[in-house]
Amino acid sequence: MVLKVLILGGTSEAFALTGRLTGDPRLELTYSLAGRTAKPRLPQVPTRIGGFGGIEGLTAYLLRHEINVLIDATHPFAEQISANAQAAAALASVPLIALERAAWQPMAGDDWQLVPNLTAAAAALPSTPERIFLTVGRQSLMPFAAKPHHHYVIRVIDPPDIPPEMQNVDILKGRGPFNVDDETSLLREHRIVRLVSKNSGGKAGSAKLVAARSLRLPVLLVDRPVHPGVNTLESVDAVVNRLAHYQASLANRSE
Ligand SMILES: NC(=O)c1ccc[n+]([C@@H]2O[C@H](COP(=O)([O-])OP(=O)(O)OC[C@H]3O[C@@H](n4cnc5c(N)ncnc54)[C@H](OP(=O)(O)O)[C@@H]3O)[C@@H](O)[C@H]2O)c1
Incomplete structure (x- = not known):
């Protein structure tokens, strides 16, 4: 029996995971993007783009499409969709796996x-003017x-809307x-600096963090939000293995 999997994407890990699973006849994959990026990287599987309409919309989607497993492979700072995924998976009784890359850890020589x-990051900036490399995303x-x-x-992937107060700005495009x-x-x-x-x-x-270390530059790092109660795996391999387990139990149930 085919395992229907919905992958909430928008990250390189989501893309890599989908690539690893593509072509597996035991799986029916759907990849989902919010639609924030003008030219997103699209996997070779059916892809839907745009919000679901909150918890209610995502729950309805899971039920309507008879999804067997939901994978939240969104960015660690995409808080809303991850909270929605947790709530919708519970409401629809669909197992949820979160794929979240490990956080960066400081090393000797780092000044973090x-x-x-x-808001705390902005507040922590000094009162004297500095030249700051800001890579927090255009939103x-x-x-x-x-x-x-x-x-x-x-540095951004797509052009940002710069708040009018920020007059001294250089925009670098890069992915x-x-x-x-x-x-x-x-x-x-x-x-x-x-x-x-x-x-x-x-x-x-x-x-950039390795470069900052070698140049002895201070780094202000925003901590990631936490999602208590979510089954979180850090690697694509671990998610592939967990899916194999779900697929095997589905096959056993249908025998
Ligand atoms: N936040 C970041 O720093 C960051 C960095 C790199 C990539 N991204 C990617 O960009 C996307 C948007 O990030 P965000 O921080 O704006 O998210 P967010 O604040 O957590 O989500 C806002 C809304 O966007 C929709 N949405 C988000 N991800 C979606 C997905 N994969 N498929 C369908 N709808 C999605 C949902 O709309 P509905 O409520 O209508 O369902 C969600 O409620 C995410 O998919 C994330 O993986 C984010």
Whole structure:
């Protein structure tokens, strides 16, 4: 019997997981994107784009499409959809697996300050002007309008709406993975003295932290939100194994 799996995506891990599962005749996959990125990377499986309409909409989708397993492989900072996935999976009695890459951990030589959210990150910035490399994503810039005296070098995938208060801004377009040499050159060329980022984890964005370490630059890192009670796995392999387990129990039940 075929296991119907809905993958909530928008991350390189979601894309990699879907690639690993594609072509498995025991699975029927659907990939889901919010529709935030103009040119998203699309897997070779049926893909739907756009919100479901909150918890109610996602619950209805799971029931209507007879989904057997829901995988939340969204970004660690995509709080709303993860909360919705947890609630909808419970309401529809569908098992939920969260695929969440491990957070970055400080190493010897790192000068990190961890803050609980973006507002706290902006508040922690000094009162004297600095040149700051800001990589929090284009939808997370608003809190930094409270500190408009800094010069922000902002890296984004799609053009952001810059809050009008932020007058001193350079926009760099770029999508990971990035390498350490390029990140080091970027920090030097833009005369960056501090980095501000979310603790997204993963390899694609970690090179900037290695570059900051080698240049002895301080980093302000926003801690990720936690999702108590969710079955969270950190690797694509672990999710593939867990799905095999669900598939086997479904096959046993239908015998
Ligand atoms: N937040 C980040 O820093 C970040 C970074 C990189 C990539 N992303 C990706 O970008 C997407 C949007 O992030 P966000 O922070 O705006 O999310 P969010 O605040 O958690 O979600 C807002 C709403 O967007 C819709 N949505 C989000 N992800 C979806 C998905 N995969 N499929 C269908 N609908 C989805 C849902 O709408 P309904 O309530 O209508 O269902 C959700 O309630 C996520 O899929 C995430 O993986 C986010």
